[in-house]
Amino acid sequence: MKYKFFCVLLFASVLMSEKVAKAQVVATDYAHQVNTLIGTKGVGLASGYLYPGATYPFGMVQFTPSYFSKRSGFVINQLSGAGCEHMGNFPTFPVKGKLKMSPNNILDYRINVTEEKGHAGYYEATVQESIKAQLTVTERTGMAHYEYPEDQQFGTVIIGGGISATPIEQAAIVITAPNKCEGYAEGGNFCGLNTPYKVYFVAEFDTDALESGIWKRDELKPNATFAEGKYSGVYFTFDVNRKKNIQYKIGVSYVSVENARENLKAENPGWNFAQIQNQAETKWNHYLGMIEVEGTNPDRTTQFYTHLYRSFVHPNVCSDVNGEYMGADFRVHKSRSKHYTSFSNWDTYRTQIQLLAMLDPEITSDIVISHQLFAEQSGGSFPRWVMANIETGVMQGDPSSILVSNAYAFGARNYDPKPLFKIMRKGAEEPGAKSQNEETRPGLKQYLDKGYYNASIQLEYTSADFAIGQFALHAVGDEFASWRYFHFARSWKNLYNPETGWLQSRHPDGSWKSLGEDFRESTYKNYFWMVPYNLAGLVGIIGGKAEAEKRLDEFFDRLDAGYNDAWFASGNEPSFHIPWVYNWIGRPYKAQEVINRVLNEQYSSKIDGLPGNDDLGTMGAWYVFACIGLYPEIPGVGGFTVNTPIFSLVKVHLKKGDIVIKGGSEKNIYIHSMKLNGKPYDSTWIDWDELSNGATIDYGTSSKPDTKWGTKILPPSFP
Numbered sequence: 097m098k099y100k101f102f103c104v105l106l107f108a109s110v111l112m113s114e115k116v117a118k119a120q121v122v123a124t125d126y127a128h129q130v131n132t133l134i135g136t137k138g139v140g141l142a143s144g145y146l147y148p149g150a151t152y153p154f155g156m157v158q159f160t161p162s163y164f165s166k167r168s169g170f171v172i173n174q175l176s177g178a179g180c181e182h183m184g185n186f187p188t189f190p191v192k193g194k195l196k197m198s199p200n201n202i203l204d205y206r207i208n209v210t211e212e213k214g215h216a217g218y219y220e221a222t223v224q225e226s227i228k229a230q231l232t233v234t235e236r237t238g239m240a241h242y243e244y245p246e247d248q249q250f251g252t253v254i255i256g257g258g259i260s261a262t263p264i265e266q267a268a269i270v271i272t273a274p275n276k277c278e279g280y281a282e283g284g285n286f287c288g289l290n291t292p293y294k295v296y297f298v299a300e301f302d303t304d305a306l307e308s309g310i311w312k313r314d315e316l317k318p319n320a321t322f323a324e325g326k327y328s329g330v331y332f333t334f335d336v337n338r339k340k341n342i343q344y345k346i347g348v349s350y351v352s353v354e355n356a357r358e359n360l361k362a363e364n365p366g367w368n369f370a371q372i373q374n375q376a377e378t379k380w381n382h383y384l385g386m387i388e389v390e391g392t393n394p395d396r397t398t399q400f401y402t403h404l405y406r407s408f409v410h411p412n413v414c415s416d417v418n419g420e421y422m423g424a425d426f427r428v429h430k431s432r433s434k435h436y437t438s439f440s441n442w443d444t445y446r447t448q449i450q451l452l453a454m455l456d457p458e459i460t461s462d463i464v465i466s467h468q469l470f471a472e473q474s475g476g477s478f479p480r481w482v483m484a485n486i487e488t489g490v491m492q493g494d495p496s497s498i499l500v501s502n503a504y505a506f507g508a509r510n511y512d513p514k515p516l517f518k519i520m521r522k523g524a525e526e527p528g529a530k531s532q533n534e535e536t537r538p539g540l541k542q543y544l545d546k547g548y549y550n551a552s553i554q555l556e557y558t559s560a561d562f563a564i565g566q567f568a569l570h571a572v573g574d575e576f577a578s579w580r581y582f583h584f585a586r587s588w589k590n591l592y593n594p595e596t597g598w599l600q601s602r603h604p605d606g607s608w609k610s611l612g613e614d615f616r617e618s619t620y621k622n623y624f625w626m627v628p629y630n631l632a633g634l635v636g637i638i639g640g641k642a643e644a645e646k647r648l649d650e651f652f653d654r655l656d657a658g659y660n661d662a663w664f665a666s667g668n669e670p671s672f673h674i675p676w677v678y679n680w681i682g683r684p685y686k687a688q689e690v691i692n693r694v695l696n697e698q699y700s701s702k703i704d705g706l707p708g709n710d711d712l713g714t715m716g717a718w719y720v721f722a723c724i725g726l727y728p729e730i731p732g733v734g735g736f737t738v739n740t741p742i743f744s745l746v747k748v749h750l751k752k753g754d755i756v757i758k759g760g761s762e763k764n765i766y767i768h769s770m771k772l773n774g775k776p777y778d779s780t781w782i783d784w785d786e787l788s789n790g791a792t793i794d795y796g797t798s799s800k801p802d803t804k805w806g807t808k809i810l811p812p813s814f815p
Contacts (some may be wrong), residue, residue, distance in 0.1 A: 127377040127383030129401040132214030135177070135706040136163060141658055142667060144706035144715075145177045148212055149219040150238070152376055153383050153408045154459065156359075157348055159231045159238035162187075164261050169202050170231060171260070172238055172348055173295065175438060175483070176409040177710025180287035182483065184261030186279075186346065188253060189576040190242040194333050195252050201327045202256055205578040215406050216384065216768070217376030218224040227251070232373040234363035235413060240344040241369045249627060250306070250483040251336040253297060253344060256329040258312075261283050263743045266294075268324040274304035277330050278353050284487050293422070293484030295350055298357045302343040302367045305332035319464040343367055350484055351428055355416040362417040364514050383408045386455045387720070390745040392432045393762055399701050400723050400743075406716030407451055410444075411463050414484065422485045422773040424474035424532060434459075435514035436466040439482040442491035442556075443669050445499040450728040451717045453506035454750060460508035464500050471496075471531060477523040479531040482760055491532035492616055493556025494523055498591030498731045501563035504571045505734035507751075507788055513571035524557075524581070542604060548590040550614035551601040552670075555626040558701065559731045562814065566732030582814070588627050592637055599624050618670045621651060621662040628673055629730050632813035641681040648678060652690050655698055656707065662689075666698040667708015672718050676727050676737045679780035679811055680808040685766050685801040687780075689741045691715045691722050692765045695742060724748065724757060725795075726782070730812070734784030737811050740765050740797055753790020761797045768805050769796035 135144025149160020149170065158174040162184045169187025189207050199205045211222040219231045226245040231238065244251040258267035262284035268277035276299065283293040309316065310323035310330050323330050334342055345367075347360025364372055384401055391397060415421035415435035423429045453460040470487075471478050478496035479487035497520045504513065522529050522574045523536035527544070530536060539549040540678065543557060565581030568574045591599040593608055598621075601614040615623050623648075625636045635644040650663075651674070657665035665671040675694065678687035698707040699719065710716055721727045725741035741760025748755040771794040772786065782793075 101493075121684035124381055124385055125382040126401050127216035127218075129398055130216040130380070130384070131398055131402050131701060132216070132219065132405075132702055133212060133703050134399065134402050135710060136703055138704040140707070141179070141708055142656070143704065143709065145179050145271055145709045146212045147174045147708070149174075149175065150214070150217055150233045150376065151409055152217065152233045154411060154413055155233060155239045156236040156413050157233050159233050159240070161209055161221070162261055167201055167205075168205055168261070169256060169259070170229070170240065171253075172346060173298070175440075176713065177285070177715065178440065178711055179709040181261040182286040182291070183283070185281045186297050187256040187259055188240070190223055190244070190342070190343065191223055191252050191254060192227065192230060192244070192248055192308065193252065194250050195254070195309070195316065195331050198314050198316040199254050199256070199329065199331075200311070201256070201259055202759050216380035218373050229368065232369065232376050234372060234375065236349070236359040237345060237347045237364045239364060239369055239372050242342045242344065244340045244342070246340070248340075249335070249337045250333055250391055251342060253301070253342065253428060254331045254332045255321055257281055258326045258328040262286075263326065265326050267326075267328060268322070269310075269328070269330050271308050271310075271321040271330055274308065275301040275332070278356070280353065283484060283486070285485055287490055288489065289488050291483050291486045293350060293486050295348060295484070296353045296356045297346050297348050298353060298360055299344065299346040300360070301332060301334075303334055303339060306335045307333040315745055323451060340380045343369060349416050350422045351416055351420050355418065355420060359417050379453075380405065383455075386573055387724070388747040388749075389723070389743040391743040391760075391762065391771070395701050396723075396742065396762065399699060399705070400720065402548055402701075403716035403719035404709055407448055407713040410438045410440070411466070412438040412711040421555070424470045424479075424485050424487065426485065427473075428447055429469070429473075431469070433462045433465060435469065436463045436710060436796075437482055437484055439467070439479065439496070440712040440714070441480055441495035441499050442493060443714035445495045445502055445670055445731070446672055446714060447717035447728065448713040449499045449502050449720060450506045453503045453508035453721060454748070457508040457751065458510060460503050461510035463518065464508060465511050466499060467496055468511070468519065471519045472515075474531040475529070476519065477529040477531045477536040478519055479534065480536075487532040487534050492553050494537055494560035495556070497523065497560045497567075498563040501567040501571075501732035502728070504567060505732055506784060507572075507727070507734070513567065517567060517572045517574070520567065524561065524564060535767045543587075544584075546604070547587045548602045551591055551599055551620070552615045552618065552623050552626070552750050554591060555588060555599070555623055556569065557586045558588045559626065559628065562707075563732030568579055585629065586815075588630075589633075589637065597638055604652045614784075617659045618665070618668060619660060619662045620802045622665060622670045622674070623679055624658070625674045626670060629733070630813045630815055631677055632810070633815055635681055644677070644681045645683055648674075648681075648686070653693055665708070666694050667706065667715070669711070669714060673727070673729050676729050676739065677804065679737050680811065680813070682807040684739075684780045684806040685803060689801070691739045692742070695719070695722060725760060730814075733812075734788075735812075736782050736787075738767075738780050738782065740767050741795065750788065750790060752788060755787050755790060757795075758793065759795030759797055764797035764799050766798050766801045767795055768798045770794065770805070778806060779809040779811070780806040781809075
């Protein structure tokens with residue numbers, strides 16, 4: 097009897113274990129929650145500028161059709177949400193039959209790409225109406241599976257060398273075997289700025305070609321093996337009469353062909369597409385599973401995990417499996433840790449670096465070290481905007497100093513801070529300091545001597561100085577140095593014109609420029625709020641909370657500003673922090689209202705569902721923070737200002753414990769109570785120290801505004 101009971105119990109236990117295991121598999125398949133097509137279409141600034149293809153978390157390779165032209169081929173490098181044409185090296189396409197004319201620049205070949213689908217680590221589409229293309233990746237390699245239609249006897253794969261998203265002159269590919277080729281190409285430009293990196297590749301097919309050759313411009317050369325120069329490439333034609341599937345894999349390096357070959361050998365030595373896809377999805381599940389959310393709206397969940405996915409695409413590994421990478425001095429270096437690139441820091445310092453530091457402090461520490469090494473190799477000062485090993489100089493301010501300070505503030509600290517502080521000081525104190533050929537702080541001499549410069553640039557400098565002061569105080573322990581930087585951070589007040597009541601630029605002689613001058617990619621009404629470290633002082637200088645509330649109410653009348661529109665720009669970084677300013681004037685219910693409007697009116701799961709450029713994960717991270725109800729408002733300071741979470745349950749898995757957030761809602765958008773670790777909490781600010789080891793936040797919410805909650809203790813300001 098006991099034996100039978102034990103068997104029944106064991107059988108039931110096995111069944112239960114299987115059910116639990118299956119449930120866990122389903123519950124943790126976050127990769128398939130991602131829809132990579134969101135934000136891949138749009139017009140100009142109101143576009144995500146995103147690609148739909150396959151990539152790996154922080155991976156070197158992005159195997160994808162370019163945002164800028166689906167008909168230009170599946171390329172191997174592309175930035176997520178950068179608003180100018182760029183990269184797009186080694187485009188490839190499967191085409192039907194034998195090649196009868198030169199593909200030239202590929203675009204003119206008029207190859208249709210339809211029926212696109214994509215999730216984290218995987219992409220598929222139909223090429224030329226009937227060829228099924230599937231793409232996946234490892235960290236440094238791409239893999240394609242091409243399935244030709246039943247009626248085809250021959251199939252061809254073309255690979256471009258002297259073709260990218262921008263014009264390039266230097267490129268070369270050599271066919272080394274009936275199923276292999278290798279080569280290199282240069283980088284073209286970005287936003288009109290030269291980006292002369294070099295990228296190398298080796299590629300293989302799982303089948304020997306029946307025929308092969310090259311092309312250059314309009315000329316097709318069968319049986320030739322070497323192609324070079326603009327609008328050139330190679331092709332391989334296969335007999336697909338019996339074997340309809342052709343597989344292709346490509347290894348990449350920014351150092352050498354030999355390293356590209358080693359990367360491919362180490363990461364994808366076989367021909368098992370499903371296995372490589374599964375590995376990519378597993379890695380994505382690891383990262384996406386760092387934040388678990390539960391809610392009543394499946395569409396919201398799809399958007400959330402898609403934006404979280406985009407937060408982990410960049411920065412990119414640029415060191416090879418042997419540790420080598422191309423330095424900012426154009427020499428080959430070897431790193432003990434992984435070396436990273438793709439730094440859109442004017443954007444990412446506001447949201448993404450804080451998210452990465454929270455969730456993966458080790459990788460974020462390596463990203464910080466990568467900034468240090470780039471600076472040391474490029475003249476001793478931080479860059480602003482890096483592609484491959486090139487400082488492009490795009491945008492303004494001193495954002496890398498803020499980024500490093502933010503990383504430290506949110507727990508990424510596995511490095512020596514003193515060399516980083518030295519780099520910060522050089523850029524902030526030495527007029528003319530450069531990274532490669534780009535000046536770190538243009539106008540620095542006037543800023544230091546007179547305390548004012550062009551308005552939007554100065555406001556970026558003052559935020560950087562405040563962040564450097566925080567880094568000096570907390571990372572280096574240099575209180576004396578921190579005083580200096582906090583002093584310069586206060587110089588925002590020199591931009592206040594009491595006659596107009598706004599912050600505005602001054603001529604070198606101190607006289608006022610016109611109100612709208614010198615606000616790059618924004619307006620004076622947006623940049624007015626760019627004093628996130630001293631919002632109390634900003635509110636005070638214009639007469640107090642009532643005036644601030646009036647300005648904010650008018651500002652949020654619309655949410656779709658372009659660069660020259662004087663209202664809130666959901667898709668532009670200088671506006672990102674402004675909804676939470678309501679928390680500093682005792683009107684948190686209005687912050688809750690505006691953020692909910694932005695999430696519902698400006699974002700969707702459509703192909704054009706973003707209000708602006710994602711900018712290498714910046715907008716993705718903004719969406720994540722807004723949805724979980726925590727926003728990192730103050731540069732260089734670990735902590736969050738709060739809003740109503742949009743999910744009923746959120747679990748943020750940190751290294752030292754989970755942040756569990758309960759009580760959020762899609763409909764009851766107003767907070768009327770809050771508990772932190774079971775105790776009533778009546779502030780709209782939570783220090784990072786309260787959360788870094790794990791914590792529980794419980795919200796009570798309502799469909800009606802609560803005008804009293806969160807008004808007694810205002811968030812911090814630093815005069």
